[in-house]
Amino acid sequence: MLELIDIHKSYEGQPLLDAISFTVAAGETVCLLGPSGSGKSTLLRIIAGLETPEQGQVCWDGQDLAPVPVHRRGFGLVFQDYALFPHLDVAANVAFGLKMQNRTTVEIDLRVASILEMVNLTGFGDRRVTDLSGGEQQRVALARALASSPRLLMFDEPLGALDRSLREQLMEELRRILHESGVPAVYVTHDQEEAFTLADRVLLLHDGEIVRSGTPEQVWSDPGSVWAAQFLDAGNVVAGIVKSNTSPFQVDTSAGMFEVRCGHTHSAEEKVNLLVSRRGVRQAADGRVSGAVMDVIFRQDGFKVTLDNGLDFYLPDAPRMGEKIYLTVPATGIKCLL
Amino acid sequence: MPIYHEVARTKGNTKFRAFVSSWLRPVLPWLGISIFLGLFFFYPLARILWLGLNPVALKTLDLASTLLAFHSLLFTFYQAALSTILTLVLGLPAAFLFARYAFRGKSLLRVLTAIPFMLPTVVVAAGFNALLGPRGWVNLGLMDLFHLQSAPISFVGTLGVILLAHVFYNTTIVIRLVGNALSHLDPRLEQAARTLGADPPRVLSHLTLPLLRPSILAASVLIFIFDFTSFGVILLLGGPGFSTLEVEIYKQAVQIFNLPLAGLLSLIQLLCTLVFSILYSRIVRRSVVTSAPRAAEANLHEAHAIREKLFVAGMVLLLLALFLLPLISLPLRSLVRLEADRGERGQVRYGITGDYYAELFINRNDSLFYVPPFDAIGNSLSYAALTVVLSLALGFPVASALARPGRLERLLDPFLMLPLGASAVTLGLGFIVAFNKPPLRLVTSPLLVPLAHTLIALPFVIRSLQPALASIPDRLRQAAASLGASPPRVWFTVDWPIVMRATLSAAVFAFTVSLGEFGATSLVVRPEYPTLPIAIARFLSQPGGMNYGQAMAMATVLMVVCGIGILLIERLRLPGAGEF
Numbered sequence: 066m067l068e069l070i071d072i073h074k075s076y077e078g079q080p081l082l083d084a085i086s087f088t089v090a091a092g093e094t095v096c097l098l099g100p101s102g103s104g105k106s107t108l109l110r111i112i113a114g115l116e117t118p119e120q121g122q123v124c125w126d127g128q129d130l131a132p133v134p135v136h137r138r139g140f141g142l143v144f145q146d147y148a149l150f151p152h153l154d155v156a157a158n159v160a161f162g163l164k165m166q167n168r169t170t171v172e173i174d175l176r177v178a179s180i181l182e183m184v185n186l187t188g189f190g191d192r193r194v195t196d197l198s199g200g201e202q203q204r205v206a207l208a209r210a211l212a213s214s215p216r217l218l219m220f221d222e223p224l225g226a227l228d229r230s231l232r233e234q235l236m237e238e239l240r241r242i243l244h245e246s247g248v249p250a251v252y253v254t255h256d257q258e259e260a261f262t263l264a265d266r267v268l269l270l271h272d273g274e275i276v277r278s279g280t281p282e283q284v285w286s287d288p289g290s291v292w293a294a295q296f297l298d299a300g301n302v303v304a305g306i307v308k309s310n311t312s313p314f315q316v317d318t319s320a321g322m323f324e325v326r327c328g329h330t331h332s333a334e335e336k337v338n339l340l341v342s343r344r345g346v347r348q349a350a351d352g353r354v355s356g357a358v359m360d361v362i363f364r365q366d367g368f369k370v371t372l373d374n375g376l377d378f379y380l381p382d383a384p385r386m387g388e389k390i391y392l393t394v395p396a397t398g399i400k401c402l403l
Numbered sequence: 404m405p406i407y408h409e410v411a412r413t414k415g416n417t418k419f420r421a422f423v424s425s426w427l428r429p430v431l432p433w434l435g436i437s438i439f440l441g442l443f444f445f446y447p448l449a450r451i452l453w454l455g456l457n458p459v460a461l462k463t464l465d466l467a468s469t470l471l472a473f474h475s476l477l478f479t480f481y482q483a484a485l486s487t488i489l490t491l492v493l494g495l496p497a498a499f500l501f502a503r504y505a506f507r508g509k510s511l512l513r514v515l516t517a518i519p520f521m522l523p524t525v526v527v528a529a530g531f532n533a534l535l536g537p538r539g540w541v542n543l544g545l546m547d548l549f550h551l552q553s554a555p556i557s558f559v560g561t562l563g564v565i566l567l568a569h570v571f572y573n574t575t576i577v578i579r580l581v582g583n584a585l586s587h588l589d590p591r592l593e594q595a596a597r598t599l600g601a602d603p604p605r606v607l608s609h610l611t612l613p614l615l616r617p618s619i620l621a622a623s624v625l626i627f628i629f630d631f632t633s634f635g636v637i638l639l640l641g642g643p644g645f646s647t648l649e650v651e652i653y654k655q656a657v658q659i660f661n662l663p664l665a666g667l668l669s670l671i672q673l674l675c676t677l678v679f680s681i682l683y684s685r686i687v688r689r690s691v692v693t694s695a696p697r698a699a700e701a702n703l704h705e706a707h708a709i710r711e712k713l714f715v716a717g718m719v720l721l722l723l724a725l726f727l728l729p730l731i732s733l734p735l736r737s738l739v740r741l742e743a744d745r746g747e748r749g750q751v752r753y754g755i756t757g758d759y760y761a762e763l764f765i766n767r768n769d770s771l772f773y774v775p776p777f778d779a780i781g782n783s784l785s786y787a788a789l790t791v792v793l794s795l796a797l798g799f800p801v802a803s804a805l806a807r808p809g810r811l812e813r814l815l816d817p818f819l820m821l822p823l824g825a826s827a828v829t830l831g832l833g834f835i836v837a838f839n840k841p842p843l844r845l846v847t848s849p850l851l852v853p854l855a856h857t858l859i860a861l862p863f864v865i866r867s868l869q870p871a872l873a874s875i876p877d878r879l880r881q882a883a884a885s886l887g888a889s890p891p892r893v894w895f896t897v898d899w900p901i902v903m904r905a906t907l908s909a910a911v912f913a914f915t916v917s918l919g920e921f922g923a924t925s926l927v928v929r930p931e932y933p934t935l936p937i938a939i940a941r942f943l944s945q946p947g948g949m950n951y952g953q954a955m956a957m958a959t960v961l962m963v964v965c966g967i968g969i970l971l972i973e974r975l976r977l978p979g980a981g982e983f
Contacts, residue, residue, distance in 0.1 A: 115594050135597040136598070142595065144594075148589060148591035148592050148595040210598075
């Protein structure tokens with residue numbers, strides 16, 4: 066399947082992609098998640114063949130794709146603002162790739178109809194693409210990429226321009242279509258909700274490097290670094306000092322003493338950062354975390370409570386303002402960051 | 404009682420004021436131009452209509468003149484179609500070159516390709532003559548090299564040189580219209596097509612060309628109109644063998660005095676340009692602009708592959724050859740003696756000379772109408788100055804009114820552009836037939852020339868003033884006033900700098916149009932007051948090295964003056980002002 070080996074690319078002298086390597090297995094959806102400017106779109110363009118890396122290889126089934134031009138790669142690409150052909154109607158847009166494969170008219174018509182049905186656009190064939198809504202245009206773009214049965218599908222922030230409710234609806238549709246079609250996919254986004262909804266595997270991209278990879282659950286519960294924890298907004302990041310030499314380590318912080326189990330080796334008096342989960346926290350009289358309530362904000366599934374030590378947590382019931390509360394954080398909710 | 408009187412007076416006063424503000428004030432700016440266009444455009448046009456269509460005149464039409472009209476109409480279409488196709492053949496690759504590739508000297512090359520469009524036809528004709536004519540560089544060079552007695556290449560006087568000159572003139576239209584559309588195409592469209600399996604030729608045929616279709620069509624129609632109404636190029640370069648409608652109108656009116664036939668030809672001409680103009684505006688209105696933000700930069704790249712490098716280098720060389728050679732041949736030829744003067748056979752003197760320029764000041768017996776050629780320069784400058792004054796005086800009030808359009812403005816606006824639809828020769832013919840009898844017996848007056856020039860320059864003057872005047876934002880005025888500026892102060896700090904630039908630019912435009920005008924002038928000019936282009940055309944048509952040299956010298960002077968004008972206009976142009 067798709068394999069990227071040690072890809073390097075720079076932009077105006079600055080390294081944009083630095084030693085990127087990963088694989089995409091058959092039927093797998095891989096999400097490249099990162100802030101804007103992290104080089105993820107460039108990576109897609111390199112896979113598509115629209116740009117060439119300065120170093121490294123893009124391989125398909127072990128074969129280097131460097132000599133294969135864009136139009137022979139058979140990789141579908143869905144652009145952020147769709148890039149639909151304005152001079153063609155919906156059906157002709159979807160049929161474009163099939164036409165390039167010199168299929169017969171009958172074949173093309175059948176395929177276009179079935180793809181339009183798949184993306185819920187039956188009957189839209191003779192509409193002008195400029196008359197469609199954003200969501201409809203997005204579906205046409207997806208249908209166009211799917212129609213020519215690509216070996217790989219790539220998405221460049223495809224839902225970025227849509228409003229929230231439409232995005233959620235399309236995310237789920239996209240998930241269904243990707244599973245039904247079984248086409249491996251590389252999906253680029255800066256939105257973790259999209260990434261976690263669609264991905265079998267998430268690659269977290271920062272400054273041109275993959276800083277973390279894993280299933281959505283793995284990446285979310287253990288981001289691995291301060292930057293990743295803050296980018297994902299995965300919980301409270303607290304600085305502290307290690308007080309013991311063996312696991313479980315005791316870490317002294319401004320918010321109290323925490324106990325951490327991790328695979329690293331730490332020595333006493335070493336400075337570390339901890340990720341303290343906001344969820345699964347209980348109020349208990351013997352709780353190790355304590356503080357006065359500074360702010361309580363209503364959320365759909367509880368209350369976000371901010372304490373005077375700067376930490377915040379989700380609690381099922383609202384405490385009084387100014388009240389001093391004691392909290393217990395479950396052992397799984399405390400992770401050590403690099 | 405006194406109170407009642409007081410009220411009555413105020414009432415009368417407000418009524419009068421209301422009349423002034425609701426009726427007189429909006430009409431006032433249109434007064435001058437209405438009288439002018441009525442008298443010098445619509446009235447002559449009506450006279451041509453009558454001339455061509457009245458039953459008496461129609462009876463005098465015999466088979467020969469009908470055949471002549473038909474033949475010239477056919478040739479006009481033929482040469483215009485051929486010229487348009489050839490212009491596209493060169494222009495489309497050139498548009499790709501400018502829209503897609505970054506290379507050194509690009510902006511200079513772009514300016515170079517745009518220069519011919521604004522140059523007077525006589526200069527272009529003289530330029531091609533200096534390069535390829537019987538006394539041009541190429542022929543004299545070959546004669547010298549191979550010791551020939553006569554010019555080996557007879558290109559001037561053929562259809563080829565007409566087509567070449569038209570390509571020279573109009574390539575810039577393709578570069579501007581199609582190149583602009585191309586550079587604003589969203590680059591992701593082509594990338595999407597490539598990921599969908601389209602190889603580069605198919606991207607071109609299935610995506611890029613269809614997307615460019617409206618702009619290619621618009622450019623083609625525009626070029627066709629220009630080629631259709633071409634006059635100077637055909638008359639001066641094509642020679643007696645070729646006759647388009649324009650040339651035939653001129654011949655019938657000036658040489659054969661068959662005014663009814665000239666009128667009929669003018670009518671055919673008007674009808675055709677009307678149809679093409681409607682076609683053009685429909686295409687322009689229908690075309691959808693699909694521009695992406697910063698697409699122009701994203702579309703640009705340097706040539707990497709060898710094929711690309713060859714394309715860029717080849718196109719640059721081709722464009723340089725086509726646009727630079729005629730333009731530099733002319734001034735060089737005006738400074739170099741390459742053959743014996745008349746009456747000096749045998750003693751051929753080669754070398755750099757200022758004689759052709761010196762001769763311009765001398766009134767020789769055999770020179771044109773016993774006036775020194777230099778006087779033609781003086782005449783042209785006076786006519787141009789008059790044109791500037793007239794067209795600004797008539798155009799400025801209208802442009803100001805159009806900058807804040809009301810109902811009246813929207814109604815009258817299209818009429819202002821009508822003179823553009825009539826060819827220059829038709830305008831000239833209109834003057835001849837309308838003003839040859841008292842009380843308007845102006846044919847003998849040299850004033851007809853600046854009047855005709857004003858008619859031609861006026862649409863351009865209005866169209867260049869109007870957007871500039873409209874661009875002054877009211878909020879800026881209000882901001883200045885709220886900061887304590889008095890109304891005169893507001894006008895001086897906010898309006899004046901923009902008005903000043905726009906007026907100057909419009910003035911230079913009118914000036915260069917007048918200096919180079921050939922079509923209308925050739926019909927209405929008084930022989931004793933020739934303009935520069937008329938004198939150049941006469942000198943070009945006369946035998947002898949000295950006459951030829953003087954034509955070159957005068958054409959060079961005209962080219963330099965117009966070149967300075969073009970540069971000034973470019974400098975004064977407000978960013979974002981429209982094209983064509």
